[in-house]
Amino acid sequence: MSTSLAPTYPVDWSPGNVQKWLLWTEHQYRLPPVGKAFQELAGKELCAMSEEQFRQRSPLGGDVLHAHLDIWKSGFGPGGFPLLKQQPLGPRLESTLNLSPIAAASWILTHSQPGSRPQSFGTAPGRSKGSTSEESWPDSEVDSSCSGQPIHLWQFLKELLLKPHSYGRFIRWLNKEKGERGAQGAGQEQRARRKAQSRETCHRCCGSRDLGRLRCKMDWIHPSNKPSASNCSGIFKIEDSAQVARLWGIRKNRPAMNYDKLSRSIRQYYKKGIIRKPDISQRLVYQFVHPI
DNA sequence: AACCAGGAAACCT
């Protein structure tokens, strides 16, 4: 009886699974050993930890571990890719770590079994179709990872924007298209919008929260603030350029990535009509030309 | 000092 299919979600990991994941990630990224810093933690506790808590336990590698756990959390669940089903986060682990997700998961569960190198996704160890219970890997995972398309930077940015809870400190919408705001923000945004309106500021161009000096100098510049949100939607701001670059570097396995290079890649999108600078250019603020 | 713009070439898949 195959007792060893990997729990799909990190939440389901046992303390043993967690330790093995830590060892593996440490090894892959040559992180300083965390030692016993995460001992006895089950996946559930691990998933509940903030990046700060990761850093407290592992000052040198905690942020990377947290970022990777997030990839696992977001990419390995069935139907867990709200935006880009073709290119979810999870399988990217495969290219980043030179392993298929199945192999990775299988490693976690069976890393005492070094001979089981993954040959292909279909035949990877641990994927016995009609086996045990809820623990089998969704087909969509396998398919998408097989498609093997490298993720594009603009997709990556949208993925981060999609998860304000995790990445809102690094990158956030200033003005997302109406009708498709994130789950968390609708009420908050409306409140802020009313506030902005009461101040007669352009909430469309300047965002709805916290804008301080960014707040609209454009009321009088912008074409009479007509509700032509077309050139005001899809605007986002990179709040922490170094962190966004770091995450992008992790994803692409480019340790030398920095914001200088990332922003050059963003600028390549200008010509292609994927991203541009908003009408009123602001530092670290960009705009998707075709916000979804 | 950090960000921005864009040319040029290398790199990777």
Next chain:
DNA sequence: AGGTTTCCTGGTT
């Protein structure tokens, strides 16, 4: 060949 990555020069905030 497309999509970056890397490096660079020069300009702006």
